[in-house]
Amino acid sequence: ETGVTQSPTHLIKTRGQQVTLRxxxxxxxxxxxxxxxxxxxxPQFIFQYYRExxxxxxxxxxRFSGLQFPNYSSELNVNALELDDSALYLCASSGSGGxxxxxxxxxxxxxxxx
Amino acid sequence: xxxxxxxxxxxxxxxxxxxxxxCNYSYGATPYLFWYVQSPGQGLQLLLKYFSGDTLVxxxxxxxxxxxxSQSSFNLRKPxxxxxxxxxxxxxALTGGGNxxxxxxxxxxxxxx
Numbered sequence: 493e494t495g496v497t498q499s500p501t502h503l504i505k506t507r508g509q510q511v512t513l514r515x516x517x518x519x520x521x522x523x524x525x526x527x528x529x530x531x532x533x534x535p536q537f538i539f540q541y542y543r544e545x546x547x548x549x550x551x552x553x554x555r556f557s558g559l560q561f562p563n564y565s566s567e568l569n570v571n572a573l574e575l576d577d578s579a580l581y582l583c584a585s586s587g588s589g590g591x592x593x594x595x596x597x598x599x600x601x602x603x604x605x606x
Numbered sequence: 607x608x609x610x611x612x613x614x615x616x617x618x619x620x621x622x623x624x625x626x627x628x629c630n631y632s633y634g635a636t637p638y639l640f641w642y643v644q645s646p647g648q649g650l651q652l653l654l655k656y657f658s659g660d661t662l663v664x665x666x667x668x669x670x671x672x673x674x675x676s677q678s679s680f681n682l683r684k685p686x687x688x689x690x691x692x693x694x695x696x697x698x699a700l701t702g703g704g705n706x707x708x709x710x711x712x713x714x715x716x717x718x719x
Contacts, residue, residue, distance in 0.1 A: 496649075498649075523705075525706070525707070527707070532711075534610075534696055534709030534711050534712050535650070535709050536709075537707060540705045540706065542705075547705055548705045548706055550706065582649055582650065584650075584707075593705075594640075594655060595707060596652065597642070597649040597650040597651070598649050599649040600648075600649050
């Protein structure tokens, strides 16, 4: 059984640029959630995708957007990067997008915005 | 607002000593609670979870946690800490209708040999 994978592992961008992060969900999972973890903080929920539809969103601006594909992999896109976007971005997959589902996390993508 | 609080930012214990990491939650209904561990530069690994039933839950790596509704707590314990347990530990609750994890700020555990 393959776990959650993310790419790239590290990324450096400059302010104003756009970035795309990718996540492959664990086998058998159809739900992907994205979290931002700033240095020294706990992860903050960005949004969740269930069967290619957004299924909940945290307190993040519209320049944070996402996609989920038919194979349940997902992308997180961030436009107009700001310095405060520097963080570890974590993807988690779970079974069905309903309540009580355990989320399993990938290793994350560390983004540095200069 | 629903929240999870981890009062201890850093904890240092000696190898072989017992460990308790504190977690408090603020919710109206019965929360669904988790403990995750994060090693440096890594993602989050699930240690254990509480949904309902027995308030003492067992997890991986010898960890356990006890849900106490009267104290709004879900503390993580281990009877004997190993040097490899040094990591950051996060308590989390499932909120937002069940699709969102709300995390505490984490407790950094250091183990002295």
